[in-house]
Amino acid sequence: QLIGLDRDSAAIAVSEKRLRQYGSRVTLVRTRFDALTDVLEESSIDGVDGVLFDLGVSSMQLDEAERGFSYSRDTGLDMRMDATAALTAEQVVNTYSRGELTRVLRVYGEERFAARVAAAIVRDRGRSPITSSTVLAELVRAAIPAATRRTGGHPAKRTFQGLRIEVNGELSALEAAMPAAIDALRPGGRLIAISYHSLEDRIVKRALVRATQDSTPLDLPVLLPQGRPLLRMLTRGAELPTAAEIEVNPRSASAKMRAAERVVLQEGAA
Template identity: 60%
Template sequence: MLDRVLELLAPALDGPAPVVVDANLGLGGHSEALLAAHPALHLIGIDRDPFAIDFSTRRLAPYADRVTLVHAASDDMTDVLARAGRPTVDGVLFDLGVSSPQLDDGERGFAYSYDAPLDMRMDTDQELTAEQVVNTYSTGDLIRILRDYGEERFAPRVARLIAQERAKEAITSTKRLADIVRDAIPAATRRTGGNPAKRTFQALRIEVNAELAALEGALPAALDALALGGRVVVLSYHSLEDRLTKQALTARTRDTSPPGLPVPLAAHQPRFRLLTRGAELPSEEEVARNPRAASARCRAAERIRVDDED
């Protein structure tokens, strides 16, 4: 949804020295397009994956004097902006989820289509891996993760079979885990809905990288950092991310005056307005070009008020 992202952010970036944050830098495609479209723009790119920082450093080299790239998690945004001397910004982009290189590099263990070590770390410097989660978490915690993060309706069956199999031998590969999940899912269900391991792998990835916790911290920080007229755009790829995004934006775009007052209280007026009606979807043409875009959901908001306490 590159064109729509550029369209939504453009009005906030037409000033003399705009600053935008790409909170999930990835391969730097959005960042490159933003820098090309706005010659005065300074971009701060954040990513927890060292590969993303290295790759984007090379990709954005033509704009090096207008780029600050930081190896950090998105929920470190307040500290990142303070260290960069840019506590207030004009735009923030969140392109959530796993990146194509992470999925396509079999050795990183994100994909059930490769036989690889169970890793799934976005930040390869962190200690927790999917192998540790699968082999050391209690059955109850596995059920919770699979149910809450993977929305897996057969979470108890999957978790119990994982516990049985790891008691025989540690589960260390993506193929073995995918096979275990397949065996745990009823045959009638396996015949529809794609690979039965999809939801389990999503759940483990979210747990390993604390993705939802990062978004819960990063999105309010981004909204707080926006200048008057500043805009935030969020691309999410599953219902859990989109739900958190909707809740965070809705909380900032409603009147919180106590009910029954004859005149709304100024201090309770919304500081933001929604720029999208619900979650916007990619076009059929984009999905045809890039099937991975099919699950994308876009939401955006603009700061319309700044109070003394902001």
């Protein structure tokens, strides 16, 4: 049986069509990854044999201009993975304080010039609201030093990443979903996570490494059975796409894959 979770109703619709031939063996739920535990409980499933996280924004979302994820075409500033959610990128850009914008761009976008970009946004929106992806992208480009603009791709890349993560609460959802997925694995079950930027990968790595370590308190003279590691790593570091994969799918270039296997259940777990 396969259970799929995605907050994007369009992604659910596409998956339903593709997987229709499998009938009742497939259950698709429109929700965030961090609802995993609730979904399994509602389905009366006490353990799974595998979990796959395909993180970040999808090609479908990038290619649909009206979603506002891309700066390659002029569109509105939406960036919601769940179209029913309240917060949009336009609201963040036009209502957050300069300090809040700086935090979002620095922490989630990993933008070196976050303060400069935030100042430019606040200054520009003072004349009129910023509602266009092209206007925002050009504003960011102008705010970043010319020498920096010549390398590292489009200057607005990190700003758009930061806004998207803020709008969708992606990192908080992942931080909650990873331990839930590990707890749900049966012995021998495997977890695979594919991330596309360092913030996601850092959360995945931290959760997996923590679960491979003994959790017995250091001041105890013996190791506790319930403190034994839950996982063993299946990958050495992060696996990267091959040149052949990137040639077929250029968007896979930034992907990092980590995998681990459940080796023991916590005491009292099913």
